[in-house]
Amino acid sequence: MDQPSQTKNLRIPGPTPLPPEVRRALAAPIIGHRSPELQSLMSRVRRRLKQVFQTEHEVLVFTSSGTGGMEAAVANLLSPGDRVLAVSVGVFGERWVRLAEAYGAQVDRLAFPYGEGADPEVVLAWLRGEGPYRALFITHNETSTGVTNDLGALAAALGDLGDERPLLVVDAISSLGAIDLRTDAWGCDVVVTGSQKALMTPPGLALVSVSSRALAASGQARNPRFYWDFQRAMEYATGRNQTPFTPSVTLLQGLDVALGLILDEGLGERFARHEALASYFRQGAAALGLEFLAREAVRSNAVTALKVPSGITAEALVGRLRDEYGIEVAGGQGPLKGQIFRVGHMGWVTQEELADVLRALREILNR
Amino acid sequence: MDQPSQTKNLRIPGPTPLPPEVRRALAAPIIGHRSPELQSLMSRVRRRLKQVFQTEHEVLVFTSSGTGGMEAAVANLLSPGDRVLAVSVGVFGERWVRLAEAYGAQVDRLAFPYGEGADPEVVLAWLRGEGPYRALFITHNETSTGVTNDLGALAAALGDLGDERPLLVVDAISSLGAIDLRTDAWGCDVVVTGSQKALMTPPGLALVSVSSRALAASGQARNPRFYWDFQRAMEYATGRNQTPFTPSVTLLQGLDVALGLILDEGLGERFARHEALASYFRQGAAALGLEFLAREAVRSNAVTALKVPSGITAEALVGRLRDEYGIEVAGGQGPLKGQIFRVGHMGWVTQEELADVLRALREILNR
Numbered sequence: 001m002d003q004p005s006q007t008k009n010l011r012i013p014g015p016t017p018l019p020p021e022v023r024r025a026l027a028a029p030i031i032g033h034r035s036p037e038l039q040s041l042m043s044r045v046r047r048r049l050k051q052v053f054q055t056e057h058e059v060l061v062f063t064s065s066g067t068g069g070m071e072a073a074v075a076n077l078l079s080p081g082d083r084v085l086a087v088s089v090g091v092f093g094e095r096w097v098r099l100a101e102a103y104g105a106q107v108d109r110l111a112f113p114y115g116e117g118a119d120p121e122v123v124l125a126w127l128r129g130e131g132p133y134r135a136l137f138i139t140h141n142e143t144s145t146g147v148t149n150d151l152g153a154l155a156a157a158l159g160d161l162g163d164e165r166p167l168l169v170v171d172a173i174s175s176l177g178a179i180d181l182r183t184d185a186w187g188c189d190v191v192v193t194g195s196q197k198a199l200m201t202p203p204g205l206a207l208v209s210v211s212s213r214a215l216a217a218s219g220q221a222r223n224p225r226f227y228w229d230f231q232r233a234m235e236y237a238t239g240r241n242q243t244p245f246t247p248s249v250t251l252l253q254g255l256d257v258a259l260g261l262i263l264d265e266g267l268g269e270r271f272a273r274h275e276a277l278a279s280y281f282r283q284g285a286a287a288l289g290l291e292f293l294a295r296e297a298v299r300s301n302a303v304t305a306l307k308v309p310s311g312i313t314a315e316a317l318v319g320r321l322r323d324e325y326g327i328e329v330a331g332g333q334g335p336l337k338g339q340i341f342r343v344g345h346m347g348w349v350t351q352e353e354l355a356d357v358l359r360a361l362r363e364i365l366n367r
Numbered sequence: 368m369d370q371p372s373q374t375k376n377l378r379i380p381g382p383t384p385l386p387p388e389v390r391r392a393l394a395a396p397i398i399g400h401r402s403p404e405l406q407s408l409m410s411r412v413r414r415r416l417k418q419v420f421q422t423e424h425e426v427l428v429f430t431s432s433g434t435g436g437m438e439a440a441v442a443n444l445l446s447p448g449d450r451v452l453a454v455s456v457g458v459f460g461e462r463w464v465r466l467a468e469a470y471g472a473q474v475d476r477l478a479f480p481y482g483e484g485a486d487p488e489v490v491l492a493w494l495r496g497e498g499p500y501r502a503l504f505i506t507h508n509e510t511s512t513g514v515t516n517d518l519g520a521l522a523a524a525l526g527d528l529g530d531e532r533p534l535l536v537v538d539a540i541s542s543l544g545a546i547d548l549r550t551d552a553w554g555c556d557v558v559v560t561g562s563q564k565a566l567m568t569p570p571g572l573a574l575v576s577v578s579s580r581a582l583a584a585s586g587q588a589r590n591p592r593f594y595w596d597f598q599r600a601m602e603y604a605t606g607r608n609q610t611p612f613t614p615s616v617t618l619l620q621g622l623d624v625a626l627g628l629i630l631d632e633g634l635g636e637r638f639a640r641h642e643a644l645a646s647y648f649r650q651g652a653a654a655l656g657l658e659f660l661a662r663e664a665v666r667s668n669a670v671t672a673l674k675v676p677s678g679i680t681a682e683a684l685v686g687r688l689r690d691e692y693g694i695e696v697a698g699g700q701g702p703l704k705g706q707i708f709r710v711g712h713m714g715w716v717t718q719e720e721l722a723d724v725l726r727a728l729r730e731i732l733n734r
Contacts, residue, residue: 035695064430196613204430224470224590251615328402330399
């Protein structure tokens, strides 16, 4: 078997390392996609997803990357010409803009500088001045800048809009399972995540929660879709514990095990652990004299973006970590390329692995 | 780990059983989706896919079920209002109709009775009388009826149309890797398959070959798409050995190994083996007095559809095979529900496993 070489310490902000229990589940024999075993698996996955999403609504399972789940939201909620607002704090906020534009929406873009979070008061004032909008698209945790938006405060602000409140559509691809996200309590209409970040499963599944209001909207929206269709997926999930199209069976088996591990740990304990690990890493990075891209109040507990110090290029820094220390971190994306490097600390990660990164950084910077 | 029980002899027409080498690859550690290791893996997968597809054009990799690949074809090739022809011989032929209609095409449907193949002369006459069409959609191997269309003859007939030749778009989800399909020699513009049938990999990857003509068409077509976009996928594949969005890394690792096994066996040897196994199974089924849904000349080497004999229901037959013998076969779909049952014999399958099915059928029918 022609196996690729292995990175010892995979510290990119996803895909993230897999617990051994998950890896074992991935190699289980295939089961039929219309079998009672699959239905039993799907029933358990659905129940566990609702707990992790903190929702009583359905969480749909699509076989795709997280971006597929984002496209599903756009295709199901919008008709051509709909006015929508994309609140952007980085590269993945811009993805909402491009997706909604691809589907013929009139997109207003409210962007905050890279490293800042979205200010709920500014967003509310914009909505009052420029609204109403069919939907507001936002990123919970912006992977490109290491910023976590204060989604709870933003959601609370939207409550003031009454009937003019837009559908609240959240990209939680790099937050869900690492950072508290109260889908129902905050009134999130659609929350999208991927299997490969804090959920500790390989990439290939998009998980999408759908509120009653979002489901009703999907019955009216006129953008074309078939594979992504919420209504059909909802019928199969609630009526048969199946998906309309053959799901990725091995990834479902892995996700089931990973969700069990997450719930065994406990959501509160898990968020606290991520906060503690992130805090440990940030203190260590600051002690090395490294600077953060993100303002202190909005720094993410899932990924840290650090400015590349003078005297070394981003490429050389990432390359040395990789080649000399077996540590894989990510560079900057888009306009941040060359300016920053990013270290993931979500999912299956230990303090020792972060200490390993800090030690390597110290050695490289001391040279 | 809460593992579902295992079916001993999985004989549905996909997902199909996994060779042990593939299962081991699925449990390999995750590698970064922008890493040199991923690029090396992707380079090898791309080369092997071209060999198995018998094409010199690119074969794009989408993280989705096979239906996602079909939707990619529709979204990339068509604009609203385009006239297209769907040639249907069963349930999956109807899927082309529904997909193209969902994307606003004017769909003409040329259907042949269940159990028959598409007659190339009839198709050509239709195209001459009713054309031109932007695209012709057809199923190579119709999983719902156990019929293989004579795609080579049909493609040859299309050659007579000159400039009015429609784009030829083929669903090869249950044929590619089991039944000869000469993508370039037959002038197929788009061929779609899934990882979970004759390619012996879990579900979750759609593989889509794109001819120069199809790529040019995708530059003009106005249907919305982002995740499925051919142009972006082509740039990432040829320019970087990557995919635009995080691919399902573990499934790519499995597919790489499976494609290696297929090419080691040899395409010609593999098609001959499938023909021999199918012939063995058909002879055994006929000896039991079972009747075929498909006319003899078009019976599939990937899946056999048998009529449910009198004296037993489809449900009881499928249930007994499953509960008493550990054999999982499929029932009929759509209008064929209750009328037939289907036995898959594609991919990683042995004559002994088919003999096991025949023995169980004999015992059940003798009672």
